[in-house]
Amino acid sequence: MTPSSRPDRPRLRRTAGDRRAQLVQIGLELLPTTPVQELTIDEVARRAGISRSLLFHYFATKRDYYTAVTRAAADLLLEHLLPEPGTSTEQQITGMLDRYVGWVETFPQSHLAFVRGAAGGDPWVSDVYEDTRSRLLAVALTALDLPDDALRRQLVLAWFAFTEDLVGQWVLDPTMARAELVELLRAVLDRLLQVPPVARR
Amino acid sequence: MTPSSRPDRPRLRRTAGDRRAQLVQIGLELLPTTPVQELTIDEVARRAGISRSLLFHYFATKRDYYTAVTRAAADLLLEHLLPEPGTSTEQQITGMLDRYVGWVETFPQSHLAFVRGAAGGDPWVSDVYEDTRSRLLAVALTALDLPDDALRRQLVLAWFAFTEDLVGQWVLDPTMARAELVELLRAVLDRLLQVPPVARR
């Protein structure tokens, strides 16, 4: 394109950590527009201004690469959702919910790509997704101050799926105010946790 | 491998319809073990005993092919779930739920592959998934004899996600009797449809 833009600059080296971080960062930027598994090594290498080979120096396999990218995305989300430890149960839960909705509102594409891509096809990536869900579950159970028997775990996880889906739809077609959405989700979880007696009679 | 198994049989021709059906069928058989997008044309052609080229005669693109396969899988599921028109509302809903759980119990792999693959990466395949959900929604709303305002649609769709997730977990770790699971899901839907006032105050 611009042939004289960088005629023969003296090829600079980065530290291993820098390069890795840069490559993952590029992956994160590509995630919203590209289904995870369709990231092409060529494209990433081109953006980073390096050769394909170098990418394979840092990530043995394409899978390794986009698994790392997915994990990074998951970590970002998780970090964003974590409640401040000091506050009350109610505030922690509502806060997480609210931040989650905000996140989806801010990066709808990104979030869709993550949820879908992560849940999709590749077992490796699914593992990252499962793991993230599981960590979130632990946080939620702690915040709710609930024991984590198998049934309750299942219910809360399924409620995650409910929430993910509803928020995803709501972003596309806001049928209510944002605060109401959060309140609704909170109410559903509340009622849900009162249901379990069904399984115990 | 077995060099004399079919030495020079006189190459038989199938009708276009037959061939298409056979190819889709092969795709359906491969679905449980293979993430949709990882179906390789070579493998399918090999199983069908035809050349790669022929597959492209019927499906212009690999995407076209596995979209067709996914749609076929979705149709199978839908057909299996459809309620008998004569029966009562309650029986229709419970029946669908029961058949759904049975389906997931019978083909856990297959179902997982469908849900994940369908929700995953590729927009084309996601469309099939969305479409199936939407058709199921119409059936459910009719069975429940509910008006389909936007909010209710969103809630029932989100409940689908809840159900999908919970049943998926339950199959891996049956925390209750099957009948109880169905009853629980039914109860959750019921309470959910009583919540909407939240959005209307």
Added chain:
DNA sequence: GTAGCTTGTTGAGCGTTGCTCAGCAAGCTG
């Protein structure tokens, strides 16, 4: 300063896979 080492980096190239295209041949019709 320069020899020497570590290690970030590259280019050439191989196998697989999605896809194209020109042409062959099965099986019908007259």
Added chain:
DNA sequence: CAGCTTGCTGAGCAACGCTCAACAAGCTAC
């Protein structure tokens, strides 16, 4: 058996994941 339709194939191209031997940037030691 001529002629037509159309199911079907093989050769081959481009893109992509991945390998490997070798180059060179930038540090340390003398």
